[in-house]
Structures are given as C-alpha cells and as structure tokens.
Amino acid sequence: MKLYKKGADTSYTLGVFPTIELLKHRPEIVKRVVVHSKIKDNSGYPLIVDLCNEHHIHIDEHDATIDKLSPKANCLAVGIFKVFDTQLEEGNHIVLDHPMDMGNIGTIMRTALGFGYTNIAIIRPAVNIFDPKAIRASMGALFSLNVVYYDDFESYRHDFPDHHCYPFMLKGATNIHKVEVTYPHALIFGNESSGLDDRYLQYGQSVFIPHYETIDSLNLSISLGIGLFHFSKRDFINKEVLK
Amino acid sequence: MKLYKKGADTSYTLGVFPTIELLKHRPEIVKRVVVHSKIKDNSGYPLIVDLCNEHHIHIDEHDATIDKLSPKANCLAVGIFKVFDTQLEEGNHIVLDHPMDMGNIGTIMRTALGFGYTNIAIIRPAVNIFDPKAIRASMGALFSLNVVYYDDFESYRHDFPDHHCYPFMLKGATNIHKVEVTYPHALIFGNESSGLDDRYLQYGQSVFIPHYETIDSLNLSISLGIGLFHFSKRDFINKEVLK
Incomplete structure (x- = not known):
C-alpha cells in the first residue's frame, strides 16, 4: 500500500471512526481494511468486524502498513477504498x-x-x-x-x-x-x-x-x-x- | 532568543499581521521586533516601522533569529513581548x-x-x-x-x-x-x-x-x-x- 498521491484511484481512511463511516455508507467501494494489533480493546472494533463480515470485506492485521500510512498519529484502522464519483441531487x-x-x-x-x-x-x-x-x-x-x-x-x-x-x-x-x-x-x-x-x-x-x-x-x-x-x-x- | 516554552514570561508573534496587531494594541509590552531581510517589499512593513518609531521600539534585522523561531513558515517579522495579565470587564x-x-x-x-x-x-x-x-x-x-x-x-x-x-x-x-x-x-x-x-x-x-x-x-x-x-x-x- 502506497501513500496517497493526488489523482490516485485508491485512497484510505485513517482511524476507527472514519473507517466505520466508510463501511456503513460506501461498503461497495472498500477494497480491504487493515487494523493495528492494538485495536482489540477499541470500542469501535466489533462494529468494524461486523460490517466487514456483512459485506465480505477482508481484514488484515498489519502494523507496518498502518505505521507507514500514518507515521505520527495513533491510528488503529485503515480502510482502503476506490475513489468514487457522485452526482449532485436537487435540494439545497x-x-x-x-x-x-x-x-x-x-x-x-x-x-x-x-x-x-x-x-x-x-x-x-x-x-x-x-x-x-x-x-x-x-x-x-x-x-x-x-x-x-x-x-x-x-x-x-x-x-x-x-x-x-x-x-x-x-x-x-x-x-x-x-x-x-x-x-x-x-x-x-x-x-x-x-x-x-x-x-x-x-x-x-x-x-x-x-x-x-x-x-x-x-x-x-x-x-x-x-x-x-x-x-x-x-x-x-x-x-x-x-x- | 529561545523557542517559547509554556510558562515563560516572554513570547512572540510570528508574521507581519499579528506583529502589527501587537504593536497597535499592546505596544507597552513589546521588548523588540525582529524582521527578516526579505520584509522590505511586504506591504505591512512601513506600518511596523511607523509603530516602532512611535513607541520607541527597537527593530533588528536578523534572519537567523526568525529562521530559528519559525523554521517552517515563511515568516518575515517577529514581535517579542512580555506576557501580560488582563482583567475581565463587565459586559458579555x-x-x-x-x-x-x-x-x-x-x-x-x-x-x-x-x-x-x-x-x-x-x-x-x-x-x-x-x-x-x-x-x-x-x-x-x-x-x-x-x-x-x-x-x-x-x-x-x-x-x-x-x-x-x-x-x-x-x-x-x-x-x-x-x-x-x-x-x-x-x-x-x-x-x-x-x-x-x-x-x-x-x-x-x-x-x-x-x-x-x-x-x-x-x-x-x-x-x-x-x-x-x-x-x-x-x-x-x-x-x-x-x-
């Protein structure tokens, strides 16, 4: 997994909360989820597992990937996804x-x-x-x-x-x-x-x-x-x- | 001049705009102003000079000090001041x-x-x-x-x-x-x-x-x-x- 570069067709979420949002709202674009070995005690982890099971998304535990993508932050989960197009709807x-x-x-x-x-x-x-x-x-x-x-x-x-x-x-x-x-x-x-x-x-x-x-x-x-x-x-x- | 540490009795502004605000509103606490040699073309520079003259504040041109205090940013002026106490007034x-x-x-x-x-x-x-x-x-x-x-x-x-x-x-x-x-x-x-x-x-x-x-x-x-x-x-x- 490479660091994101502008224009790439793949990007990723950094952190448990945004990864859950990704899995909830756009499961169809998720390629895989990578978690840190320290995630087990995090209160969001069971939901990540459930959502991945429901949508047949693979979870890897791989500390080195996370440390590479998020060198500074205390990041426990990464959701790798295909960038997507949307259309504006009517409304405000x-x-x-x-x-x-x-x-x-x-x-x-x-x-x-x-x-x-x-x-x-x-x-x-x-x-x-x-x-x-x-x-x-x-x-x-x-x-x-x-x-x-x-x-x-x-x-x-x-x-x-x-x-x-x-x-x-x-x-x-x-x-x-x-x-x-x-x-x-x-x-x-x-x-x-x-x-x-x-x-x-x-x-x-x-x-x-x-x-x-x-x-x-x-x-x-x-x-x-x-x-x-x-x-x-x-x-x-x-x-x-x-x- | 040392990098600011919590609790120090001296701090500093980084940049032309906040330095002007300091000189306008709290000239009495300013110890000195340090400018970068590149400041001459900046539109705020004449105002810094005027305010320093008015309040008898010394201006040093010293690139090394600025580079030390603001290693990353493109900073052209630093206002060194004594930290101050204020009182809350009535009103909201x-x-x-x-x-x-x-x-x-x-x-x-x-x-x-x-x-x-x-x-x-x-x-x-x-x-x-x-x-x-x-x-x-x-x-x-x-x-x-x-x-x-x-x-x-x-x-x-x-x-x-x-x-x-x-x-x-x-x-x-x-x-x-x-x-x-x-x-x-x-x-x-x-x-x-x-x-x-x-x-x-x-x-x-x-x-x-x-x-x-x-x-x-x-x-x-x-x-x-x-x-x-x-x-x-x-x-x-x-x-x-x-x-």
Missing part, C-alpha cells in the same frame, strides 16, 4: 469556490452533513477531498455526501440554473439577519484568503455576515457554519431535544 | 471549559473579537494562549481581548455571579432558535472532544444547536461561531453594509 447546495485548506474542507463537509446540506459543488482549482487528511478532518462525513468538482461556476450554473444563489461576500448587499430564504438554494463561499471575487455580486442575492471591523473577516468554516445554521433554520426551529 | 463573556487545541483557540479568539465578545474566561487545564501557534491562529486577536484563566467554574462564578449563564450542550434544554437572550450573559462551551459535563445543566439556561444525527456533534469553533452570531444578533441586525 453548497458551492465552494477554490477551497484550498485540507482541515477546512473536512470541517466543512462534517458541518454540511449535520445541517442536511448533502450536495457540495467545488470550483477548481481546489483541495482534493480524497486526501486522507481531508477525510480524517471530515470524520468520514465525505462518505455521506455528494461532492462534484466543476471547472468554473458557469458550468455549475448550467447544470442547476434554478437554484437561488446566495454568494457570501464582505461586499454582500444584504445582512444575513434580514435575507429572505428561498428554496432550493445554493450557498456560495469563497477561498480562505481571498473570498469570492466581485463577479459573484451578479448572481442572485449576495449576503454578508455582520461583525465588527476589529477583524478583517470571519474564517471560512465559521462563515459556512453560520450560513448553514441560518438558512436551514426552518428545518430545526421546532426540534425540542438534540439527544 | 465567553467561558471555555478545558479548551485544548491550539488552532481552535486562535479561531475562537478571532471570532470572539469580531462579534464583540472581548472577555474570555478559560477553565484550566487548558491550552496556553501565549503559545506562538495560538497567537498566530488568532491573527493577533489576543492583543485586543481580556483573557483570564480560572482553576474551576465556581471561581469564575464567584467573580461574576450575575451573568446569565448559557451552557452549550448536546443535552441542552432549549433549542437556540427559541432561547430568550438576556444581558449580560456568559456563553459557556466545553472541550473539543468531551463537551461540557452534566454538572453544567444546573447553571442558567442550557442550550443546544439543533442538527441532524448524521454527525455526533458540531465542532467547537463552529458551535461557538453560531452561538456568538445568534446571541449578538441585537447588535448587528440593523447593519446595512459590512465594508
């Missing part, structure tokens, strides 16, 4: 313009899943969602999402011309607290450093998240968390308990 | 119970500053806000905040018995969308992995941020961003432009 979308940070994209995928935004369009150039670091940061949320790359925003728009666009921009025209939420929508967020360029002001209803000028901007994953929280309010306002 | 507070992640605490400080929450209580054991990595992640927001460590929550409560407490918990009693916001308040957030323990249910009005059970929980900085956004709405709802 997130569009990420040139996201570049591995940790951010993981947090974004996890947050998106939590708020029910299971369709994400990514405009290239962009971070690679199949990088093991991104998968780990997503805690395996990737395996429950549809994520599609586009070369430019116009190509996305061509596929989904009827989604109401809400570009999140420092120059946005409307305060998020006052925006009228319509469905289905596409919430559009820019790159970590540069945000969305002015071109996006022409699409739909641009939005800003108000804050004091003591900071230049909120960071991308915070803005996205707030945006999703606000735009999905209808689905959650009457929930009486979380757990 | 954030309380962080056992935050442990260096990057998170930086993002949290920056987000807090943006939403006008300039007073943060941290319950030990906890990450060290004077670690250069935390300062860098905060982009220097630390220098505009009051941050006070407490050994336990009761000690904080003793100092500020009249703040309305809102512990953010998966088991929280009230949906954030329906909570009545009162002032001054303390928004309380737990550790990255374990959240707040059940003991916090007894303090004030516990709150949950509703999401689907497809994820275990939102991550700490996302929860905090959403909490601050929601609880500070009164101050921002009528803002008509951001920039």
Whole structure:
C-alpha cells in the first residue's frame, strides 16, 4: 500500500471512526481494511468486524502498513477504498469556490452533513477531498455526501440554473439577519484568503455576515457554519431535544 | 532568543499581521521586533516601522533569529513581548471549559473579537494562549481581548455571579432558535472532544444547536461561531453594509 498521491484511484481512511463511516455508507467501494494489533480493546472494533463480515470485506492485521500510512498519529484502522464519483441531487447546495485548506474542507463537509446540506459543488482549482487528511478532518462525513468538482461556476450554473444563489461576500448587499430564504438554494463561499471575487455580486442575492471591523473577516468554516445554521433554520426551529 | 516554552514570561508573534496587531494594541509590552531581510517589499512593513518609531521600539534585522523561531513558515517579522495579565470587564463573556487545541483557540479568539465578545474566561487545564501557534491562529486577536484563566467554574462564578449563564450542550434544554437572550450573559462551551459535563445543566439556561444525527456533534469553533452570531444578533441586525 502506497501513500496517497493526488489523482490516485485508491485512497484510505485513517482511524476507527472514519473507517466505520466508510463501511456503513460506501461498503461497495472498500477494497480491504487493515487494523493495528492494538485495536482489540477499541470500542469501535466489533462494529468494524461486523460490517466487514456483512459485506465480505477482508481484514488484515498489519502494523507496518498502518505505521507507514500514518507515521505520527495513533491510528488503529485503515480502510482502503476506490475513489468514487457522485452526482449532485436537487435540494439545497453548497458551492465552494477554490477551497484550498485540507482541515477546512473536512470541517466543512462534517458541518454540511449535520445541517442536511448533502450536495457540495467545488470550483477548481481546489483541495482534493480524497486526501486522507481531508477525510480524517471530515470524520468520514465525505462518505455521506455528494461532492462534484466543476471547472468554473458557469458550468455549475448550467447544470442547476434554478437554484437561488446566495454568494457570501464582505461586499454582500444584504445582512444575513434580514435575507429572505428561498428554496432550493445554493450557498456560495469563497477561498480562505481571498473570498469570492466581485463577479459573484451578479448572481442572485449576495449576503454578508455582520461583525465588527476589529477583524478583517470571519474564517471560512465559521462563515459556512453560520450560513448553514441560518438558512436551514426552518428545518430545526421546532426540534425540542438534540439527544 | 529561545523557542517559547509554556510558562515563560516572554513570547512572540510570528508574521507581519499579528506583529502589527501587537504593536497597535499592546505596544507597552513589546521588548523588540525582529524582521527578516526579505520584509522590505511586504506591504505591512512601513506600518511596523511607523509603530516602532512611535513607541520607541527597537527593530533588528536578523534572519537567523526568525529562521530559528519559525523554521517552517515563511515568516518575515517577529514581535517579542512580555506576557501580560488582563482583567475581565463587565459586559458579555465567553467561558471555555478545558479548551485544548491550539488552532481552535486562535479561531475562537478571532471570532470572539469580531462579534464583540472581548472577555474570555478559560477553565484550566487548558491550552496556553501565549503559545506562538495560538497567537498566530488568532491573527493577533489576543492583543485586543481580556483573557483570564480560572482553576474551576465556581471561581469564575464567584467573580461574576450575575451573568446569565448559557451552557452549550448536546443535552441542552432549549433549542437556540427559541432561547430568550438576556444581558449580560456568559456563553459557556466545553472541550473539543468531551463537551461540557452534566454538572453544567444546573447553571442558567442550557442550550443546544439543533442538527441532524448524521454527525455526533458540531465542532467547537463552529458551535461557538453560531452561538456568538445568534446571541449578538441585537447588535448587528440593523447593519446595512459590512465594508
């Protein structure tokens, strides 16, 4: 097993939790699972064994493979899988313009899943969602999402011309607290450093998240968390308990 | 100049932006500024020079010091300062119970500053806000905040018995969308992995941020961003432009 390289047709999960998510949601793409000899006491191990049995997936115990793929971390399981294509479905979308940070994209995928935004369009150039670091940061949320790359925003728009666009921009025209939420929508967020360029002001209803000028901007994953929280309010306002 | 160690009475900023924040907001604690010979073309350099002149702070050009303190990053300026104590003021507070992640605490400080929450209580054991990595992640927001460590929550409560407490918990009693916001308040957030323990249910009005059970929980900085956004709405709802 080789270390992941961008563009490879095989990647892997690092850790018990994301490996379980892989086995639960995308068992058909799993090639094999490798576990560390120390995994026996881990509370997730019986579930890994059950899921592998159910889907006839081979488990190898091989410490050297794990140490090679995850030299620093205390990793107990690796799920090796074939990278996969998905299609965006109707319903609300997130569009990420040139996201570049591995940790951010993981947090974004996890947050998106939590708020029910299971369709994400990514405009290239962009971070690679199949990088093991991104998968780990997503805690395996990737395996429950549809994520599609586009070369430019116009190509996305061509596929989904009827989604109401809400570009999140420092120059946005409307305060998020006052925006009228319509469905289905596409919430559009820019790159970590540069945000969305002015071109996006022409699409739909641009939005800003108000804050004091003591900071230049909120960071991308915070803005996205707030945006999703606000735009999905209808689905959650009457929930009486979380757990 | 030595690499920062926990408990040292001197620390440093890494990078032009946080160094400017230090010089702007806490010039009295700055011992000296060290710049890299490559800084001349950086757009922030003239401001560093002006601020150092204004406050009679010495600037050294010394590449070896910078390379030592920041071996990996492309760092052009370092501001060496004496660690400082602050006091919490009245007004709204954030309380962080056992935050442990260096990057998170930086993002949290920056987000807090943006939403006008300039007073943060941290319950030990906890990450060290004077670690250069935390300062860098905060982009220097630390220098505009009051941050006070407490050994336990009761000690904080003793100092500020009249703040309305809102512990953010998966088991929280009230949906954030329906909570009545009162002032001054303390928004309380737990550790990255374990959240707040059940003991916090007894303090004030516990709150949950509703999401689907497809994820275990939102991550700490996302929860905090959403909490601050929601609880500070009164101050921002009528803002008509951001920039």
